[in-house]
Amino acid sequence: MKSESVSECLCLLGCAGEMEVSLLEEVENILRYRFRNKKLLEEALTHSSFLDGVSYERLEFVGDPVLSLAISNYLFLAYPDLDPGQLSALRAANVSTEKLARVAVRIGLHRFVRHSAPPLVDKVERFVDAVKLEINPVAHGGSVKAPKVLADVVESVAAAIYVDVNFDLQTLWVIMRGVLEPIVTPDALEKQPQPVTMLYEMCQKKGKQVDIKPSREGDLSVAKVFVDGEFVASASSSQKDHAKLEAAKIALGKLAHLVPSTDKKSATNMKLNFAADENGTWVVEAPKNKLRELCAVKKWPIPEYMYCSLT
Amino acid sequence: MKSESVSECLCLLGCAGEMEVSLLEEVENILRYRFRNKKLLEEALTHSSFLDGVSYERLEFVGDPVLSLAISNYLFLAYPDLDPGQLSALRAANVSTEKLARVAVRIGLHRFVRHSAPPLVDKVERFVDAVKLEINPVAHGGSVKAPKVLADVVESVAAAIYVDVNFDLQTLWVIMRGVLEPIVTPDALEKQPQPVTMLYEMCQKKGKQVDIKPSREGDLSVAKVFVDGEFVASASSSQKDHAKLEAAKIALGKLAHLVPSTDKKSATNMKLNFAADENGTWVVEAPKNKLRELCAVKKWPIPEYMYCSLT
Structure with missing residues (x-):
């Protein structure tokens, strides 16, 4: 190989x-x-x-x-x-x-x-x-x-x-x-806002205090997101900025309930790495990307997704 | 005023x-x-x-x-x-x-x-x-x-x-x-090495693991220095880099016993913000600077120092 x-x-x-x-x-x-x-x-x-x-x-x-x-x-x-x-x-x-x-x-x-x-x-x-x-x-x-x-x-x-x-x-x-x-x-940037900036802006709008705490664990940089003092998400990477970015993305997914549905729609249109599923819960696209990537490596066809109701 | x-x-x-x-x-x-x-x-x-x-x-x-x-x-x-x-x-x-x-x-x-x-x-x-x-x-x-x-x-x-x-x-x-x-x-920089770099180099020479952990406390950036997992020093500032720098300076002062006396002498000659006193203990020059600064504000004469033996 x-x-x-x-x-x-x-x-x-x-x-x-x-x-x-x-x-x-x-x-x-x-x-x-x-x-x-x-x-x-x-x-x-x-x-x-x-x-x-x-x-x-x-x-x-x-x-x-x-x-x-x-x-x-x-x-x-x-x-x-x-x-x-x-x-x-x-x-x-x-x-x-x-x-x-x-x-x-x-x-x-x-x-x-x-x-x-x-x-x-x-x-x-x-x-x-x-x-x-x-x-x-x-x-x-x-x-x-x-x-x-x-x-x-x-x-x-x-x-x-x-x-x-x-x-x-x-x-x-x-x-x-x-x-x-x-x-x-500027247009492209607006359509694809920086997740860390987006997290801060979203929390500010809702009167919530967000804090991203960096730390080290061995060779890895760790970033932990706290909202109003409560732990929300964490991510680690060999690159500090990458850890912060990933933690912000996960936090945004978890905090999607704070965003009104109209905002969610526009955010989804923004080609962010998040999408709202049928139940209005946001899911992080990272697993999908991982699968796409794996398929590419294995020369399998690119996977397709269908939403179906669980009720 | x-x-x-x-x-x-x-x-x-x-x-x-x-x-x-x-x-x-x-x-x-x-x-x-x-x-x-x-x-x-x-x-x-x-x-x-x-x-x-x-x-x-x-x-x-x-x-x-x-x-x-x-x-x-x-x-x-x-x-x-x-x-x-x-x-x-x-x-x-x-x-x-x-x-x-x-x-x-x-x-x-x-x-x-x-x-x-x-x-x-x-x-x-x-x-x-x-x-x-x-x-x-x-x-x-x-x-x-x-x-x-x-x-x-x-x-x-x-x-x-x-x-x-x-x-x-x-x-x-x-x-x-x-x-x-x-x-x-390069000469000037060598005579006045960056305290963070100096701390890492000193610990590396002694086979010790140094870790500077940044965090936030309210509006302040805090930097804590750990050597081989043990807390050594911390400092806070509104500027993250400044907190790290100050923490490294304090840690260097506290870890002076790791440096052989010849190294200390050359380091003292380097016009660092540290000096070895009569007992071979390094003291941080910050308090001296603070005093000098206060004297200037109050229009008092610049203080002078004399070393005297305590024995």
Whole structure:
């Protein structure tokens, strides 16, 4: 399975040495940009596990603020009427690990990452399969956690271009704008609100006090949601933000009774990971996503659902 | 006291309307830059409490990544041999709230912030007094927490220049480089290591497991330090990172017995907020700073200390 996936479509496991010119050209075609210094692109595609002395980490250090400023400039100019809070939410959605990892999968960049870390292959493969099944782009995390390596590579490739064009952000943006499509817009964000924000807003409307307490359990980050001091939900993950997000999603599902049915309908239309069943009880879509994902791995048909009354 | 400080040296409380041209020119002289669009500078100096419709928050949204990328470019080029972890630590030290708030005080920018929030005056005043007493620039927080408004204004002024020079980061850097002096260098950072990093490194060397658990108590962030599962220290603050920092400092003081005396000496030379007393016990310098600060407020002479043996 692993050797098959390596050669087929995922990451390149390999030994030290130069990357094949044809592979670099393939990436240049994807980016629609020819590097003056091909070594930069090679570095941007090299994971630290690869035994070649260099890795994308120095470029990623620059790529993070490069994308952040490029997107900030764009949002600042494109939306003169948005308040700073809305601008920050939009920026976060456009440069999040979830968003950038999906960019990597959409343009196929994940196929060119050089590494010597076999566990990465499986992680990336599971994510790629899950993303392929997403009907709408998921801004805040889908059924499978986005592997950080994929977002890192988008950042490091952006930095490689930025250095290659002599630190000219305008030129970088002309190239990266297309790569980052679809840019998350205020409309898209409104249709897919951030679960943590949504939880806070919902509780505020109902005069309830919500508190998300982070903690550590061994190597895992744990997030526990309390409403008016009472425990509602918890989730754990290796990523702190992911734990918080998942806990908020579960809490939203459990607190659905607080939301009037009209709100529920509009929320369901928002393509959130929640849906109301026949009895008006909300169910979390995560199990469905897990099943879809499993079916994809096993090459089974995508499952369909029917609602039926239990009475 | 308050009206005196307003006219004397701190923040400008005022009513809506245009800023006096002479004040704007004074800021331009400080920055050594003449704005083509003076409105940008006025906006950058206006706190959201000021009743004028605009505030610096939209500019601050851009200013944060502007400074982050400008510093990143500089570090990336200036230190080709530093690893990504060291680069990230340097960047964080150069754009932290503590660093930028000190920049505001050093160049006197705090005197030009327009606001209608009287509590700000006291906060800024206490910080300014404390900073004036610092012998060495403090990268990770001194005796008085840096008010966020001061760092925000440095970011918003940077963004105002950036927009005024038509989003040209190289030109922005030529102007801001001098403003941000002294840039924290690898040497400076090594002499003043981040207490949280230091705590982790010290415990790792001794084969001990350190865990800093964050939590909330009402409006306050609390950080508790556990070593090998045992509670060692805790601190609280309105800012989460500040709570963590303070808890780490206290823990370092309490765990000083883990450090061999030679290490202690070099650590003391590092101008950390800790010093070893005659008995080899480390004492946290915070109480000394508090006393110095109090003396400054009361216009008393700066206290001096002598070590004397208790035997």
